[in-house]
Structure formats: C-alpha cells, structure tokens
Amino acid sequence: MEATKTHIVHGGTLRYLKHDSVTTGTSMTLSVFVPAGEGPFPVLIWLSGLTCSEDNFTTKAGAYRAAAEQGLIIVAPDTSPRGPDLKGRAVADDAAYDLGQGAGFYVDATETPWAPHFRMETYVVEELIALIDAGFPTTKTRSISGHSMGGHGALTLALRHPELFKSVSAFAPIASPTRCAWGEKAFTAYLGEDRSLWDAHDAAKLVEAGAGQNPGGAGAFDDILIDQGDADGFLVDQLKPELLVAAAKAAGQTLTLRMQPGYDHSYFFMASFIADHIGFHAKRLKTS
Amino acid sequence: MEATKTHIVHGGTLRYLKHDSVTTGTSMTLSVFVPAGEGPFPVLIWLSGLTCSEDNFTTKAGAYRAAAEQGLIIVAPDTSPRGPDLKGRAVADDAAYDLGQGAGFYVDATETPWAPHFRMETYVVEELIALIDAGFPTTKTRSISGHSMGGHGALTLALRHPELFKSVSAFAPIASPTRCAWGEKAFTAYLGEDRSLWDAHDAAKLVEAGAGQNPGGAGAFDDILIDQGDADGFLVDQLKPELLVAAAKAAGQTLTLRMQPGYDHSYFFMASFIADHIGFHAKRLKTS
Numbered sequence: 001m002e003a004t005k006t007h008i009v010h011g012g013t014l015r016y017l018k019h020d021s022v023t024t025g026t027s028m029t030l031s032v033f034v035p036a037g038e039g040p041f042p043v044l045i046w047l048s049g050l051t052c053s054e055d056n057f058t059t060k061a062g063a064y065r066a067a068a069e070q071g072l073i074i075v076a077p078d079t080s081p082r083g084p085d086l087k088g089r090a091v092a093d094d095a096a097y098d099l100g101q102g103a104g105f106y107v108d109a110t111e112t113p114w115a116p117h118f119r120m121e122t123y124v125v126e127e128l129i130a131l132i133d134a135g136f137p138t139t140k141t142r143s144i145s146g147h148s149m150g151g152h153g154a155l156t157l158a159l160r161h162p163e164l165f166k167s168v169s170a171f172a173p174i175a176s177p178t179r180c181a182w183g184e185k186a187f188t189a190y191l192g193e194d195r196s197l198w199d200a201h202d203a204a205k206l207v208e209a210g211a212g213q214n215p216g217g218a219g220a221f222d223d224i225l226i227d228q229g230d231a232d233g234f235l236v237d238q239l240k241p242e243l244l245v246a247a248a249k250a251a252g253q254t255l256t257l258r259m260q261p262g263y264d265h266s267y268f269f270m271a272s273f274i275a276d277h278i279g280f281h282a283k284r285l286k287t288s
Numbered sequence: 289m290e291a292t293k294t295h296i297v298h299g300g301t302l303r304y305l306k307h308d309s310v311t312t313g314t315s316m317t318l319s320v321f322v323p324a325g326e327g328p329f330p331v332l333i334w335l336s337g338l339t340c341s342e343d344n345f346t347t348k349a350g351a352y353r354a355a356a357e358q359g360l361i362i363v364a365p366d367t368s369p370r371g372p373d374l375k376g377r378a379v380a381d382d383a384a385y386d387l388g389q390g391a392g393f394y395v396d397a398t399e400t401p402w403a404p405h406f407r408m409e410t411y412v413v414e415e416l417i418a419l420i421d422a423g424f425p426t427t428k429t430r431s432i433s434g435h436s437m438g439g440h441g442a443l444t445l446a447l448r449h450p451e452l453f454k455s456v457s458a459f460a461p462i463a464s465p466t467r468c469a470w471g472e473k474a475f476t477a478y479l480g481e482d483r484s485l486w487d488a489h490d491a492a493k494l495v496e497a498g499a500g501q502n503p504g505g506a507g508a509f510d511d512i513l514i515d516q517g518d519a520d521g522f523l524v525d526q527l528k529p530e531l532l533v534a535a536a537k538a539a540g541q542t543l544t545l546r547m548q549p550g551y552d553h554s555y556f557f558m559a560s561f562i563a564d565h566i567g568f569h570a571k572r573l574k575t576s
Contacts, residue, residue: 062350268297
C-alpha cells in the first residue's frame with residue numbers, strides 16, 4: 001500500500017492509500033485513521049454510499065474525534081473499482097450514478113460486463129481485512145457500518161459473515177434492495193435476472209432467514225443500530241427500514257431503529273450521530 | 289435572503305443562503321447554523337481561506353457539534369464576490385488561485401478592476417452583521433475567527449473594529465501580509481503600490497501599533513488564540529506567526545500561539561481544534 005496523502009487529525013494519523021487489488025484487478029483507494037499510541041486497536045470498517053469515494057466520509061463525517069477518544073482504527077474503502085485496470089484495460093461503467101463506478105453495491109458481480117472487476121464483497125471481507133490487519137496495529141477484531149448503499153453493504157456483509165464482525169450498524173441503509181428501484185437495477189446488472197439469487201444480498205431477507213444468528217438461537221449480534229432521518233427524500237421509495245424492522249421482529253433479532261426527526265440523507269445527518277455509532281461499536285469491540 | 293439548502297445538524301438548523309449585496313453589487317452566498325431552541329444566541333463569524341467558498345468550512349470543519357453544545361450561531365460567508373454582478377456585468381477575476389474570486393482578502397479594494405465589487409471588509413463588518421442580526425435570533429454580540437487568508441481577515445477586522453467583536457482567534461493566519469508573497473500580491477492588486485496604505489490591513493502591524501487596545505492600555509481583547517500546525521507547508525514563507533507574536537509582546541497584547549505538532553494546513557487540522565476555539569469564544573460571548 002502506498003500513502004498518497006497523510007494528515008494528523010485529532011492526534012491520530014489519517015492516510016489516504018492506494019494498492020493494487022488482486023480481487024478487483026484494479027488499483028483501489030481507501031483512507032485509514034489510526035489513533036495516537038501504540039495500539040493494538042480494534043477496527044471499524046465504513047462503507048460509503050452511491051457516488052462516493054473514500055473521501056466523502058473522510059472529510060465530512062467528523063468521525064475521528066470519537067475514534068480518537070475510543071481508540072478505534074477507521075477504514076473507509078472506495079465504493080467500487082475504477083478504471084483502468086492493472087493491465088491497462090477499461091473498467092466497465094455506466095452513465096447513471098447508481099450503477100457501475102461509484103456504485104459497486106458490495107456484491108461480487110457474476111454478469112457481463114461487471115464480473116471481471118466488480119467484486120466488492122470479496123474485496124472487503126477478504127482482501128481489505130487482511131491488508132489492514134497486516135499493515136496496521138489492529139486487534140484483529142472489527143465492526144462495520146455504512147451509509148445508504150454502504151448501509152446495505154455493512155448489514156449484508158455482517159449478516160453473511162458474522163464471524164468476521166463484532167457488531168454492525170447503519171445510517172439510512174437500503175434495507176431491502178430486492179424491493180426498491182436502486183437495488184433492482186443494480187442486482188439485475190450485477191447478479192442477473194434470477195431473483196432467487198438476490199435474497200442472499202438483501203438485509204431484510206437475510207435477517208428474516210436467520211442469517212447472523214448463532215445456532216443456539218441468540219443473535220450473533222446482540223443489537224443492530226440503525227439511524228434514519230425522517231426527512232430523508234429516499235426513505236419511502238428506496239430505503240424502507242420498516243421491512244428490516246419487520247424481519248427482525250419475525251426472526252427475534254434485536255434491532256434498534258432510531259427515526260431522527262428533521263434529518264435528511266446528507267453527511268450532516270451522519271456527522272450528528274457518528275459518535276453514537278462509534279460508541280456502540282467500541283463497547284462491543286472492547287468487551288469481546 | 290433566500291435559503292438554497294437547509295439541513296438539520298446536531299439538532300440545529302443549517303442554511304445555505306444567498307442574497308443581493310448592496311456592498312459588493314453581486315449575489316453573495318453564506319451558511320448560517322442556528323442551534324436548537326429559541327435563543328437569542330451570540331454569533332461566531334468564520335472567514336475562510338484562499339479558494340474556499342462557504343461550503344468548505346460548513347462541510348469539513350465539524351464545528352456544529354460544539355456550536356450546538358455552546359449555543360452559538362455560526363456564520364460563514366463566501367471569500368469574495370463572484371460574477372456576474374447584479375446588473376449582469378462580469379465581475380473581475382484572475383486566473384491565479386490567490387487573487388480575485390475566492391481570494392478577496394477581506395479588504396475594500398481601491399484599484400482597478402477590483403474596486404467596484406471587491407469590498408469584503410465593508411461587506412462583513414456592516415452588511416453581513418446587520419443582515420444576521422436582522423434575520424436570526426442573535427444577542428447582537430459576536431466574535432470572529434478564520435483560517436489562513438480568513439485568519440488574516442478575522443484578526444484585521446477585529447483589530448480595526450474592536451467595538452464589534454468580543455473576541456478573535458485564528459487558525460494558521462497570514463499574520464503579516466505586507467511581508468509575504470500572498471499578501472504583497474493581493475495588496476498591490478487591491479490597495480495599490482503605496483505600501484504605507486497596507487499596514488492598516490496587516491495583523492502584526494496593527495497589533496504593534498496598538499490597534500484593538502482600549503485607551504486605558506488594557507487590550508480590548510483579553511487574549512487572542514492562534515493555532516498553527518508545525519507541519520504546515522505555508523508556515524515559513526507565507527504565514528509567519530512569529531511576527532505577530534513579536535508584535536503582541538512589544539505592544540503588551542496577550543496572545544496565545546499554540547504550535548500543534550505534526551498538523552498541516554488542511555481542514556483536518558481545523559477539525560481537530562475547532563471545539564477549543566468555539567469554547568474560547570463562547571466563554572467571552574457569554575460573560576460579556
């Protein structure tokens with residue numbers, strides 16, 4: 001990994017990094033905040049939403065004060081591969097903001113033209129985690145959170161790989177992508193027309209099916225924290241947290257949905273509550 | 289004033305606004321954060337640096353958590369007029385980042401082609417203050433701070449108009465623009481070749497001359513807080529806080545310069561210490 005920029009912030013060290021990814025076959029960018037001190041520190045992975053790179057969260061969320069106080073490393077990857085690839089070939093893209101570059105949806109694409117590079121699930125749960133544990137003073141324990149498309153990513157990656165994460169939270173997640181236009185468009189493109197393959201990447205359907213629960217019945221995640229602004233313009237048509245709440249209730253999964261009055265879909269919303277999420281994860285990472 | 293965007297953040301209301309300015313003869317933009325509650329609230333005016341609009345501070349400084357806690361309104365104007373003007377005529381600009389639009393230097397230009405629109409001192413100390421006091425629940429008391437060119441602006445406007453401000457602070461200010469390339473270029477363009485007219489807009493020279501001090505000798509400002517990163521690439525050639533420290537010592541003006549180890553010129557530096565500055569101003573605004 002090569003640091004392209006380094007800043008001191010809240011006493012810790014923030015690096016913008018890039019590396020050649022064996023998973024995506026492209027150069028991938030990310031930011032990593034490491035608190036002051038020797039560590040080792042637990043890790044919070046942050047997944048961003050549509051159109052974002054690692055820079056949006058890094059500059060706008062105001063997350064590092066709380067991360068410094070709690071002693072957490074925060075890792076923010078980009079939201080997709082971007083071109084050209086490592087062999088100089090063009091990486092697939094789409095003119096729309098909600099498909100292709102900047103819109104990887106945290107799945108491994110199986111369809112043309114996306115399959116060769118758009119492998120964001122494997123990138124995050126295998127390559128990124130290994131890279132961070134190898135390159136930084138981590139405890140080798142981690143949690144995951146994200147916003148919108150990244151909230152979908154955080155929830156589905158945690159539910160599909162509960163052994164990797166101590167806790168999961170989300171801001172305004174796409175709670176059931178199989179039942180909204182953003183998700184239907186992306187899953188058709190990345191996973192194909194067979195909808196039966198989509199449910200394994202839908203947070204509400206995963207919860208409903210008991211994903212992330214221990215065999216004994218108690219949830220692997222003692223709670224899932226969701227913040228959602230009630231003035232969010234995407235709430236009704238795209239985000240649909242009520243589907244996740246209903247699934248959690250049916251499955252016996254504790255889930256806390258906080259409807260935040262007046263808040264919208266912007267980083268101002270996230271900045272207002274990011275310290276709560278960092279505290280939620282720190283508590284679970286430190287007692288594990 | 290017309291709100292172009294409104295967000296709830298940390299329980300308060302953040303508005304991006306624009307208005308037709310009688311001072312600059314252009315449309316001017318700004319952001320205003322008002323904490324939750326009825327007020328009235330004291331005001332902190334924030335002046336940004338070269339190339340910035342009101343958006344950089346608003347999205348990146350992470351200032352509103354502390355402002356909400358302390359009950360302060362924060363006002364962030366743009367850094368210059370921008371074209372076209374209210375009569376549809378072009379507003380002067382320069383291809384360089386350090387002159388013209390985005391680089392108003394908080395002076396009233398006397399020279400061609402800048403004089404008709406570049407009147408940022410009068411804009412801030414007369415029109416902006418009146419507009420804020422008329423449009424928002426303020427206590428009609430205020431303080432001022434800023435970064436780099438905006439730190440120069442905060443210091444010089446406070447020293448030139450001490451009756452308007454309860455306190456002043458700055459991040460990495462251009463401490464003596466008459467003695468650095470940025471300032472010499474801007475002052476030549478805006479104020480003309482006669483350097484004797486420049487000193488009245490140079491923080492170090494103003495302090496040295498006793499500006500901002502009460503007739504009895506005690507400073508109008510009991511302290512001036514300056515944060516400066518020691519890894520700031522502009523420190524040695526452009527910012528020169530040592531000239532301000534020497535002037536303050538000679539004049540008997542209390543000034544606290546905090547050299548922050550490892551910090552650079554970015555908003556990550558400001559985000560790390562903005563809560564200290566908000567606390568510094570809140571203490572003085574609330575006891576006045």
